[in-house]
Amino acid sequence: MSDGAQFQQVSPVRLYQRIVEQIEQAITRGDLKPGQRLPSERELVTQFGASRPTVREALRVLESNGLIRSRPGDPNGPEILPFSSAGLTKEMTRLVQFDNVSMAELISFRMILDGSASMLAARLRSEEELSAMERTIAVMSDAIETGYDEFSKADVAFHEAVAVASRNSLIEVCNQVVRGAVLSLISDKVAHAHNRKALMRESLQHHQEVLEAIRARDGAAAARISRRKLLDYYAGYVPESEQGPLLALVDDEEP
Amino acid sequence: MSDGAQFQQVSPVRLYQRIVEQIEQAITRGDLKPGQRLPSERELVTQFGASRPTVREALRVLESNGLIRSRPGDPNGPEILPFSSAGLTKEMTRLVQFDNVSMAELISFRMILDGSASMLAARLRSEEELSAMERTIAVMSDAIETGYDEFSKADVAFHEAVAVASRNSLIEVCNQVVRGAVLSLISDKVAHAHNRKALMRESLQHHQEVLEAIRARDGAAAARISRRKLLDYYAGYVPESEQGPLLALVDDEEP
DNA sequence: CCCTCTCACTGGCCTGACCAGTAAGCTCAC
DNA sequence: GTGAGCTTACTGGTCAGGCCAGTGAGAGGG
Missing domain, CATH: 1.10.10.10 (Winged helix-like DNA-binding domain superfamily/Winged helix DNA-binding domain)
Structure with missing residues (x-):
């Protein structure tokens, strides 16, 4: 040349x-x-x-x-039109669908995003934001009897409240997308689950524990609990052989 | 109804x-x-x-x-065409450009992604992957004299090596996108900086410290250092009033 | 065997036209 | 005067047909 x-x-x-x-x-x-x-x-x-x-x-x-x-x-x-993250969602869904992104990677990513959001929320939240989260949890609790749709909506609302408190909209947009992708992959299993109420109760319990840490302004704990609970909840959908990277994310309690 | x-x-x-x-x-x-x-x-x-x-x-x-x-x-x-993340990048850039996403949020997001990638890499890396990272660092070191383009390319290569070791392609795609968005917002300042060599040396130093933690398989330290260094490097571009959420991310050393 | 040239076919772009909708503005009965 | 209903000038959705500058596979020559 x-x-x-x-x-x-x-x-x-x-x-x-x-x-x-x-x-x-x-x-x-x-x-x-x-x-x-x-x-x-x-x-x-x-x-x-x-x-x-x-x-x-x-x-x-x-x-x-x-x-x-x-x-x-x-x-x-x-x-x-006003801006919407629909395009981003579409692109990310495509990324997931055929760029060999595995279920394990998706969940791992959710653990990271959700954990970080919880940590930030714990450290930055205001009192109003905290009570907003509490309200969504209350709705979730009621919705266990009402129906899965209600429950799911309140679930989303909780994560949104956390995202608001974390002062970072990018986290929420990405989390929302990944959440959607995960759900679309396992929705059939959830829909046909005969123990949906038990699943909802478990999920509610998880959210309450995270909320507790956020209330206590304990960022590290909020992140740890959030990740741990996500893993517990979704581990069943990931083959044993791919769980290594997920365990690495909850392995916080090292010397 | x-x-x-x-x-x-x-x-x-x-x-x-x-x-x-x-x-x-x-x-x-x-x-x-x-x-x-x-x-x-x-x-x-x-x-x-x-x-x-x-x-x-x-x-x-x-x-x-x-x-x-x-x-x-x-x-x-x-x-x-084979899949490319170009569409995702475009969407994310748009999100940044006119959905009130601030520089602080972008950097905060990078700190989260990069920190998590470093942590995972530290815990999951193989010896081969470690030496791949070392090679890119060596290239960076040489490129300080060669020129900024070379340096930047090696920089990307390092993060890619970390992403490979983290076993999670989503992290890398998103990180790459956010990185691009950040750079496109400050590129003029970097290009006109009279102290580019100093900046490169500082960046190299940061990368070396992260590498050290990854070598030691110390995930928590890798994450902490990675976040801390990103903050140091970019803090100047964020208004004082918006730095709160960023500091919350490096506030790891709590009781 | 390799090189060259041809040509059928490609995508980029245009003109002009028809149709089913929409809503502003008019009409007209009240 | 006012409201309901209708007219009408426009909109976007779709089509048929045509011209042009390119491309590359295959025919032809060396």
Whole structure:
């Protein structure tokens, strides 16, 4: 190779990509805020100087990425949507589905995220946030009789309350995604379990112990308990041979 | 509400979405493997019974999601791409850019991921994996004189080696994404820093200390050092008022 | 056997058209 | 005046057909 300038590989840029970029940037910059409307397709055609199919390709991409939504017949044009983590969820689910991510890895990741969230919550929580958690636990307790859906909803609410208290939304988004992925892999087993009530009671017990540590502002304990309980709860779904990495995560009590 | 059946909200499904779904499923199921080719657009038109613009909209969506790539003139048709975390990175970057995710949260998240990876690596590593890490550190050391690009590449290689040893690819993918997001936010400052060599030396020092703990199989120490060093390195980019949650993460040495 | 050139076919892009929806604004009865 | 109903100008969804610049497998020449 001759010395001197280094060249980057170039790739032809499609017209529709240019349009996507422009609109994406306008949204990111804040020129287009959620709720605002894009001009109609035919109007965009004149503004971008491209044909309608090309403009439409761009809009379809934006739509599939959750940035806009267009309804047929709406005279106001496509709508800018508020940010949602749906795209992230989709991507992460795909990562799980066919990038050889095992159940053990998923649970390991949940243990890390959940443990960290609990630790941060224990150390940073306010009194209001604590009582918010207590309320969700109460709902869970009641929901054991009411039904699994209620219970599950309250469960999510608890983790959300913890996430809020941890002051870190990234944790919650990722945790939510991973949680969803785990559930989608074992949902059939849970749904058909004849001992669902027992499972719910066990889960409730776990959450209460974590809450106790958070109440006591004991970050290390909250993390340890959270991880330990997750492992107990899910260990049955992981083959014996893959449990090593999971045990390494609860192995906190070393000299 | 009358009791009985619960109905879900329905939304009209576009034709192009049906096509996207079918192809996505085929890929997820493994019917279409990376490297294989899709039929040509005109062939797909007849198979799906849709028009070319519609088929093209579907292909554009798949392309923008990183699932396929189509090159003009290629007689073999669009190519199925191997999985890449590019989509995830894009989504996460967007999350950071305009969902009120602060620099502090990003760094906090990195500390969690990196700390956990180091801990797992310390407890699970093999001898080969350890020496792989040592090699990347050596490269980093040499690269201080060679240049920042080399250094950065070796840096990535180190974290990758740690991730491999941690037996959890999710950690590494997420860490890589977050790392990229952080760098994209501060890259200008690093590039213009007049003391880049000093920064590199500091970074190298940090990595060496983590490596030492991993060598000693001391998981707790590896995690603690990793978090501490990340905080030291990046603290300057976080406003004083937002450092609370970060400090909570290194506050391990409690009674 | 290798090299070169051809050509059928590819994807990128465009024009123009039809249809089923939507909602603003008009009409009209009350 | 006011509300209900209808008209209408627009929207997005979809299609058919066409042109162009590329690509690469295979035909042909050396």
